[in-house]
Amino acid sequence: MEKEIKIAVIGLGYVGLPLARLFSTKYKTVGFDMNQRRVDALMAGHDATLEVSDELLQGAIANGFVCTTDLDAIRDCNFYVVAVPTPVDEDHKPDLTPLYGASETVGKVIGAGDIVVYESTVYPGVTEDECLPVVEKFSGLKFNKDFFAGYSPERINPGDKVHTVEHIKKITSGSTPEIGKIVNEVYSSVITAGTHLAPTMKVAEAAKVIENSQRDINIAFVNELAKIFNLMGIDTEAVLEAAGTKWNFLPFRPGLVGGHCIGVDPYYLAQCAERYGYNPEIILAGRRMNDGMGAYVAQQVIKLMIKKGIQVLGSELLVMGFTFKENCPDVRNTKVIDIIRKLNEYDINITICDHWANPAIAHREYGVNIVNELPQGKRFDSVVMAVAHREFENIDIQRLLKPTSVLYDVKWVLNGDVDGKL
DSSP, X not given: OOSOOEEEEEOOSTTHHHHHHHHTTTXXXXXEOSOHHHHHHHHTTOOTTOSSOHHHHHHHHHXXXXXXXXXXXXXXXXXXXXXXXXXXXXXXXXXXXXHHHHHHHHHHHOOTTOEEEEOSOOOTTHIIIIIHHHHHHHXXXXXXXXXXXXXXXXXXXXXXXXXXXXGSOEEEOBSSHHHHHHHHHHHHTTOTTOEEEOSSHHHHHHHHHHHHHHHHHHHHHHHHHHHHHHHHTOOHHHHHHHHTTSTTOOOOOOOOOOTTTTTTHHHHHHHHHHHTTOOOHHHHHHHHHHHTHHHHHHXXXXXXXXXXXXXXXXXXXXXXXXXXXXXXXXXXXXXXXXXXXXXXXXXXXXXXXXXSSOXXXXXXXXXXXXXXXXXXXXXXXXXXXXXXXXXXTTOOGGGGEEEEEEEEESSSOOOSOOSEEO
């Protein structure tokens, strides 16, 4: 591209906003999102996801970074980056609706010689087979003749203030070797951790989708170990600590696997495999194991209550944490809800406390009521530590317990005796 690069980032969520802010340090950048309330909040200088600090965001705006819902504001851009969610539906099938919508948006504004780069996690072939035909349809331009494309998968870790976007090595790719080099140059100019130029977009797509699938399978393995050792009366944490003394033992822990990546991406890979006539046994077995851990935790809590002689019906139970991970307000695909739904079958009075989650969002998405502070002066029949927020690190847990209460630690963070843990 001989002309000056002007970047538009489509989608200003956990992925798009940090990337757009970073690009704005070197290029004229516009962030585009369909949510007017989100755009208004960002232009007022605050990111509700907490991925970009107010200081960085306000500084970027002062230097010319703009967020908008106006298509005309991105019409003169020539490097478009799509960073919208790629969820699954109730049947765990990939939902490409956000990608189709973003591709339509790009198609309405893209011009001759421009490049569109997709960052959303997909299975191999989606960019070329599903997205770019939509761009062609709405632009009237021909792919790889009039406009070009790239794929550079996001690697954002929500809530992580160390491994931020510029400090994570970036995979890049292009629809032609020449375009791949241009895409790589644009990203490498702002990514201090460096880039890896993949030979094709399909290779880049495949690399992304297996990253989280691998992690999902490893967690599923230790989740199964936790179930086995629990039946045997063996401390899983002690077993993993001992095994971890070997130099090549992988340090995975059991737990709830939620969020928009690890709990979702394997279904994209499985869908792709099935399209080619292959039944992905290990991938789906891992998903079944991890998807069942919330119900497993709830069942363990009920068993412990019965063993202690606690009346389950009408009992008071506290769930500590609701977001999908610690120190992050993201409640997308949180598996804590699986614990709560299973416990609700026993008519238990459940209090959910999470200092990070937005109560309105939690109620809208899951129909639950949460509080942002631990109840004062109330003791519970059972307490489940579900998310290890920093606010829970030094609390006096005993003030929440009755003499015969059940204390269950999902995250292995509580000091002293607990009745059960994964």
